[in-house]
Amino acid sequence: MRAVAEHLHHLYAALAPWSALALLLLGRSPFLSLTRIFGSLFLAFFLLRIPIAGWSCFQWLMVLEPNPSFILTGLLVVALGQRVSGVRLFHPSDWKAGWIFGAIASIVLYPMALGLTVMDPYSLGWKPELPVVVATAAIILILRRKRFGIILILPFVGFLLRLQESHNFWDAVIDPFYGGMALIISAALLVKKIRKGKEF
């Protein structure tokens, strides 16, 4: 049973790097042939299986991040879906909501979890408070027509299915890659907004 769970963790953990790699391989060209699409998807799969020192690239990635968050995975799958289908699944405001949510979560979590204060927000991930906060955020976003709110459902589904190695709800919500990316993009959005404000 534990072996099955372990395989499930690996299968889920591969989804984020595979989507990210496939997106990179698809490039920025507006016109994608079917060959290019399927070629990129397969190539991403095989690249993750390239062995280095006896272990596949994916297994080395697992050393670094065994618990990609469900939100990061969701955003990457949406981006890949959008790129492959050409259908706009997320509007710019949905992406913006995703980056701002990630930036806030990173600022709340990482500095204190790494020892800045005696308070450890990471321990809230084993308590009922954090799921309540995330559910509230999801409801507000959904009612405000932000599709990112639907992505916020994924941590609940994934957590209940125990798709991650971690049993802490924070890991379902955020990981260092999503957090870092969200901080950089949110900072860029803020700078852009300030500059725009100065122009008037």
Next chain:
Amino acid sequence: MPLWIRWMIVVVVLILAGAVVRQECGDSIAKGFEVTMIPKPSKDSAPLFQEEIINKDQNLPFIHVCSLVELAGDKLGALWYGGPYEYCHDNCIYFSTLKKGTWTAPRAIMTPEKIERDLGRPIRCLGNPLLLVNRDGSLRLLFVTIAMGRWSGSQINTSLSKDGGVSWSRVERLTLSPLCNFSELVRNRPIPLVPVSPMTVKSGDSWCVPLYQELIGKFPELLWLKEIDDRVVAQKSRMAGGCATLQPSLLPFDKETAVALLRDWTQAKRIFMSRTKDGGITWTDPVATSLPNPDAGISGLRLSDGNLIVAYNDSVILREKLSLAFSDDSGASWKNIFQLEHDPDACSSYPFLMRTTDGMIRMVYTHEGDNIKMLTINESWITAQLTGMGRPIR
């Protein structure tokens, strides 16, 4: 999106969130230290002081971080990690038991090959092992592996044995840190927790395990473990933040109150101490004691009369001296009572103190980097040292 669809999604969110909250509540671990009654030594018992090397014929160039457990049938078990050198990929965790007065040949119970196979990913090396003996006799092994870099890149793993340590279950990784799960380490004696309900007893044992982080900050933490039908629930809480103290040694007085002695990483070069009055949920700010500490591991123990002893490196620079100190005021003041080791050319470090059910105090420590020494003393011997009647062994 039409309004009714949005409300449907909201209902789904509420149902899922409710299920997650229910699961989180079910996994919560009740706090409260279990303090076993320590039999007072009879007044006419003679002072006892014995030393022995546990791993005489092991011949490994490097061994470290030994811990002790009392197994079923009054057997003692010792485990440590070792190999060619620190951070070597080939290092293993060794286990030896004391049977009829002699230690069995050390046996590798955890190898890098098994860990990598079970986890499905490479490790750099392993370290700090700790064994918990559950009431049903099963053994829960906790140990550190390094994913990358040095100890700051470490993670905690666990495995269970139901046959006295002969075979071990699939290795499981415990996720305890949000930044790539880096930098969590176990060290020092675990404390069993009070079972709060018949349900908890049925579900298995709960433990409070001293833990620490040393990535950006260095600070002490506690790992709260609960066994539920072969599954282990792991959560942690913080004792102090910042970059000052680590490797707590817990000394509980009762269910709610305890003191923790802490290894120092400041310029104070002193052992620090912190107190709890709520079963380890909150701790006072660590304060420096009078005892020196050269950034080295310590281990404390409560005696039958409530007094405390601590094994520590009696220096602010090196680990060449290993001593015992005594406190009769719950750790407010300390008195050095005995110097166990003093060799300027060798280091003796990482003591691990425990009491066995026969009333003996046992201590293991790394001696000269390549062997494990065990010391057996009784409380009469400590009394003799305090009254100046102790035999001048050193």
